[in-house]
Amino acid sequence: MNLLYSLDLLGTAAFAASGALAAIRRDMDIFGVMVLGLVTATGGGTLRDLLLGDTPPFIFKDETYLYLSLAVSLLVFLFHRNLGRFAHPLTFFDAVGLGTFVVIGTGKALDFHFGFIGSVMAGVMTATAGGMIRDMLSNRVPMVLQKEVYASACLAGGSLLTLLHHIGVPRTWSLLASAFTVIVLRLLAVRYNWSLPRARYGQAHH
Amino acid sequence: MNLLYSLDLLGTAAFAASGALAAIRRDMDIFGVMVLGLVTATGGGTLRDLLLGDTPPFIFKDETYLYLSLAVSLLVFLFHRNLGRFAHPLTFFDAVGLGTFVVIGTGKALDFHFGFIGSVMAGVMTATAGGMIRDMLSNRVPMVLQKEVYASACLAGGSLLTLLHHIGVPRTWSLLASAFTVIVLRLLAVRYNWSLPRARYGQAHH
Amino acid sequence: MNLLYSLDLLGTAAFAASGALAAIRRDMDIFGVMVLGLVTATGGGTLRDLLLGDTPPFIFKDETYLYLSLAVSLLVFLFHRNLGRFAHPLTFFDAVGLGTFVVIGTGKALDFHFGFIGSVMAGVMTATAGGMIRDMLSNRVPMVLQKEVYASACLAGGSLLTLLHHIGVPRTWSLLASAFTVIVLRLLAVRYNWSLPRARYGQAHH
Numbered sequence: 001m002n003l004l005y006s007l008d009l010l011g012t013a014a015f016a017a018s019g020a021l022a023a024i025r026r027d028m029d030i031f032g033v034m035v036l037g038l039v040t041a042t043g044g045g046t047l048r049d050l051l052l053g054d055t056p057p058f059i060f061k062d063e064t065y066l067y068l069s070l071a072v073s074l075l076v077f078l079f080h081r082n083l084g085r086f087a088h089p090l091t092f093f094d095a096v097g098l099g100t101f102v103v104i105g106t107g108k109a110l111d112f113h114f115g116f117i118g119s120v121m122a123g124v125m126t127a128t129a130g131g132m133i134r135d136m137l138s139n140r141v142p143m144v145l146q147k148e149v150y151a152s153a154c155l156a157g158g159s160l161l162t163l164l165h166h167i168g169v170p171r172t173w174s175l176l177a178s179a180f181t182v183i184v185l186r187l188l189a190v191r192y193n194w195s196l197p198r199a200r201y202g203q204a205h206h
Numbered sequence: 207m208n209l210l211y212s213l214d215l216l217g218t219a220a221f222a223a224s225g226a227l228a229a230i231r232r233d234m235d236i237f238g239v240m241v242l243g244l245v246t247a248t249g250g251g252t253l254r255d256l257l258l259g260d261t262p263p264f265i266f267k268d269e270t271y272l273y274l275s276l277a278v279s280l281l282v283f284l285f286h287r288n289l290g291r292f293a294h295p296l297t298f299f300d301a302v303g304l305g306t307f308v309v310i311g312t313g314k315a316l317d318f319h320f321g322f323i324g325s326v327m328a329g330v331m332t333a334t335a336g337g338m339i340r341d342m343l344s345n346r347v348p349m350v351l352q353k354e355v356y357a358s359a360c361l362a363g364g365s366l367l368t369l370l371h372h373i374g375v376p377r378t379w380s381l382l383a384s385a386f387t388v389i390v391l392r393l394l395a396v397r398y399n400w401s402l403p404r405a406r407y408g409q410a411h412h
Numbered sequence: 413m414n415l416l417y418s419l420d421l422l423g424t425a426a427f428a429a430s431g432a433l434a435a436i437r438r439d440m441d442i443f444g445v446m447v448l449g450l451v452t453a454t455g456g457g458t459l460r461d462l463l464l465g466d467t468p469p470f471i472f473k474d475e476t477y478l479y480l481s482l483a484v485s486l487l488v489f490l491f492h493r494n495l496g497r498f499a500h501p502l503t504f505f506d507a508v509g510l511g512t513f514v515v516i517g518t519g520k521a522l523d524f525h526f527g528f529i530g531s532v533m534a535g536v537m538t539a540t541a542g543g544m545i546r547d548m549l550s551n552r553v554p555m556v557l558q559k560e561v562y563a564s565a566c567l568a569g570g571s572l573l574t575l576l577h578h579i580g581v582p583r584t585w586s587l588l589a590s591a592f593t594v595i596v597l598r599l600l601a602v603r604y605n606w607s608l609p610r611a612r613y614g615q616a617h618h
Contacts, residue, residue, distance in 0.1 A: 023557070029608035031564065032557030046463070051252070053261025055465025060530040067529065077611055117273065118266040132343070137544070139553045141345045145229070145238030152237065196235035199283055257458070259467025323479065324472040338549070347551045351435070351444030358443065402441035405489055 004175065008104060009068060011097020014090060016041035016069040019134045020076035021083070026138050030077055036134050037073025038066070043130030048105050048122050052112050091190055098150070099157060099182035101127035103175045106158040110165050119165075123158030124151060127182075149189040149196055157182035210381065214310060215274060217303020220296060222247035222275040225340045226282035227289070232344050236283055242340050243279025244272070249336035254311050254328050258318050297396055304356070305363060305388035307333035309381045312364040316371050325371075329364030330357060333388075355395040355402055363388035416587065420516060421480060423509020426502060428453035428481040431546050432488035433495070438550050442489055448546050449485025450478070455542035460517050460534050464524050503602055510562070511569060511594035513539035515587045518570040522577050531577075535570030536563060539594075561601040561608055569594035 019040025023033040042059045049057035059065045076083065083090075105126025109119040128144050128151060135142040144150045157178045164174035188194070225246025229239040248265045255263035265271045282289065289296075311332025315325040334350050334357060341348040350356045363384045370380035394400070431452025435445040454471045461469035471477045488495065495502075517538025521531040540563060544554040556562045569590045576586035600606070 024611040026553060026558075027610060028553075028557045029610045031567075031608055032554075033611065035557060035563075050256060050462060051262055051266070056463055056524070056526070056530075060463070060526050063527045063529050066533070070529075080611055112262070114262070114266055115269045117269050117276075118262075121272070136342055136548055137554060137557065139345065139551065141232060141234075142238075142343060145234045145241060145343065146232075151241075155237075196237055198233060198235045199230040199239065199286055256462060257468055257472070318468070320468070320472055321475045323475050323482075324468075327478070342548055345551065347438060347440075348444075348549060351440045351447060351549065352438075357447075361443075402443055404439060404441045405436045405445065405492055 004100065004104070007096055007100040007179070009064070010093055011100045012041045012065055012068055013072045014093035014097045015101075015130060016072040017076050017083075017090060018094060019130070020073040021080065022134055022138055024077065024080050030074075033077045034070055034073045036137060037076065038069045039137065040130045040134040041065070041069040041072075043133040044101060044126040044128060045105070045130075047129045048108070048126045051122070051125075052109065052114075054108075054112070092187070095183045095186040095190075098127050098154065098186055099179035102154045102157045102182050103161055103179045106161045106178070107165075107171065107175060110162065116162055116166075119162045120155065120158035123161065124154040127154045149194045150186070152196060153182045153185035153189060156185055210306065210310070213302055213306040213385070215270065216299055217306045218247045218271055218274055219278045220299035220303045221307075221336060222278040223282050223289075223296060224300060225336070226279040227286065228340055228344055230283065230286050236280075239283045240276055240279045242343060243282065244275045245343065246336045246340040247271070247275040247278075249339045250307060250332040250334060251311065251336075253335045254314070254332045257328070257331075258315065258320075260314075260318070298393070301389045301392040301396075304333050304360065304392050305385035308360045308363045308388050309367055309385045312367045312384070313371075313377065313381060316368065322368055322372075325368045326361065326364035329367065330360040333360045355400045356392070358402060359388045359391035359395060362391055416512065416516070419508055419512040419591070421476065422505055423512045424453045424477055424480055425484045426505035426509045427513075427542060428484040429488050429495075429502060430506060431542070432485040433492065434546055434550055436489065436492050442486075445489045446482055446485045448549060449488065450481045451549065452542045452546040453477070453481040453484075455545045456513060456538040456540060457517065457542075459541045460520070460538045463534070463537075464520065464526075466520075466524070504599070507595045507598040507602075510539050510566065510598050511591035514566045514569045514594050515573055515591045518573045518590070519577075519583065519587060522574065528574055528578075531574045532567065532570035535573065536566040539566045561606045562598070564608060565594045565597035565601060568597055 016037040020033045020037035022040070023036035026032075028036065042065055045065075046057040046059060049055065102123040104123075106119050106123030109122035114122060131144055131150075132142040160181055161174055161178035164177065165171070222243040226239045226243035228246070229242035232238075234242065248271055252263040252265060255261065308329040310329075312325050312329030315328035320328060337350055338348040341350075366387055367380055367384035370383065371377070428449040432445045432449035434452070435448035438444075440448065454477055457477075458469040458471060461467065514535040516535075518531050518535030521534035526534060540556050543556055543562075547554040547556075572593055573586055573590035576589065577583070
């Protein structure tokens with residue numbers, strides 16, 4: 001599906017930009033910026049393919065993803081001072097990437113006959129594991145585990161796709177509906193500053 | 207072997223509880239609690255299966271492990287204030303999990319015709335890698351590398367199983383003897399507060 | 413090629429020593445020292461084999477790498493106070509390891525028909541991923557992302573080998589030329605304290 005491939009590349013570029021920016025904030029050199037851009041954009045899908053046993057992972061079968069991630073990271077390295085004006089589009093493209101990555105991951109796991117929860121996990125992992133590796137390489141607790149409703153949007157989209165698959169909805173429609181769900185939930189979460197409940201450990205124990 | 211499967215699930219639940227508690231202590235949200243519970247309980251076996259080339263890993267073939275880990279993590283998230291009374295049983299179940307994970311990992315590597323040290327490594331990794339990933343996601347140096355005789359018990363059990371395998375002891379007996387060895391060593395280590403030697407870098411260099 | 417295998421073992425020993433020393437500096441116990449030595453020496457090649465889909469990874473096919481890494485780590489643990497006099501040879505052996513790891517990784521990826529950038533990545537990863545995992549386990553931002561021209565030497569060597577491969581130079585000559593390039597660049601970088609450009613985030617934003 002050409003639309004899905006285009007959205008996938010758009011999301012890859014947005015994720016690479018976010019990884020490169022994180023590296024710049026951590027005062028990494030140009031190699032670190034390119035590695036973090038690459039890992040953020042392609043780490044989730046690579047881990048998914050390793051777990052599916054589909055090796056070599058997609059990035060080595062279609063090097064477009066590698067060239068795109070590295071080119072975006074380089075551009076961010078060179079022009080990061082002028083990126084302020086792109087903050088709004090970046091948030092939007094990032095949400096598009098999130099939705100696309102979830103449905104690609106979950107869809108692939110369904111094709112590999114994974115169970116319900118395994119398929120949802122594959123989608124969530126495709127969308128979030130790259131950012132987790134980025135944060136681990138930056139010596140930080142992964143943002144997705146602490147601060148944002150990033151993951152819930154992915155869970156909702158992955159679950160919807162798995163459900164639609166099992167009740168027999170044609171793949172094209174279920175992919176579009178699920179990706180759309182993730183994107184809208186994510187943008188609403190950013191807009192209204194939603195957050196997930198936490199256990200308030202400090203409050204209970206001090 | 208049904209006993210081994212039951213012990214494996216018991217250990218999975220205990221490891222998930224320890225991961226979920228670590229996430230709560232780090233003030234993660236409910237998604238973080240579920241991810242850390244899941245990773246702690248299933249990360250070691252998943253990494254082992256990746257290294258064995260046995261994909262997809264066990265968790266995607268029998269989703270019981272996933273449902274169990276997520277359910278336990280959710281329960282810990284909801285009731286963590288009341289977990290104090292379970293501290294003793296948890297230590298015991300954790301030791302049972304350690305012993306079971308080691309013998310499952312080493313046994314599987316022996317079935318894949320790994321060498322002596324590779325088989326021992328597979329067992330130790332099955333039992334400890336989940337906790338290492340939990341600590342890396344929590345932005346801490348893995349506890350197992352610094353503080354406890356956690357690993358030695360695993361090394362002893364994995365080596366014993368490999369030895370018994372090569373001298374031809376029937377698998378059932380060697381599994382039980384090795385798992386028992388790990389569990390007893392671990393509980394003694396907790397009871398008597400054993401620790402491994404370290405190089406005293408500070409003392410030597412200041 | 414026997415020379416390549418000898419250099420590979422030499423590099424493995426040097427990388428294991430650097431990992432073991434990092435663990436000692438972080439006050440880890442003997443298990444931590446052995447794990448960090450092992451991971452630093454063999455982690456890059458293991459990750460490469462996982463991504464190539466060549467499982468089980470090389471360390472389980474030829475356990476020499478495991479025995480050597482563990483033996484060196486143990487020696488470093490026991491005699492680290494006397495290692496000062498080995499600082500110069502260690503830097504040299506480390507550079508040899510870097511060059512050897514790069515050409516083995518890139519060469520293997522070329523044999524698996526990876527594309528240009530995938531093959532270069534496989535070489536760089538073989539040489540640097542072990543150190544990255546070492547630093548993540550030590551709860552630090554990977555050194556290679558921040559401070560040294562470690563990676564550039566690898567990139568140059570991997571690119572040279574891929575280029576020579578595609579223009580048809582016999583493998584033996586291209587391996588030697590590429591490894592030599594990495595080693596010389598690395599030693600020059602240490603000698604003249606070269607470093608890569610960084611984005612000077614602080615300067616721009618404060």
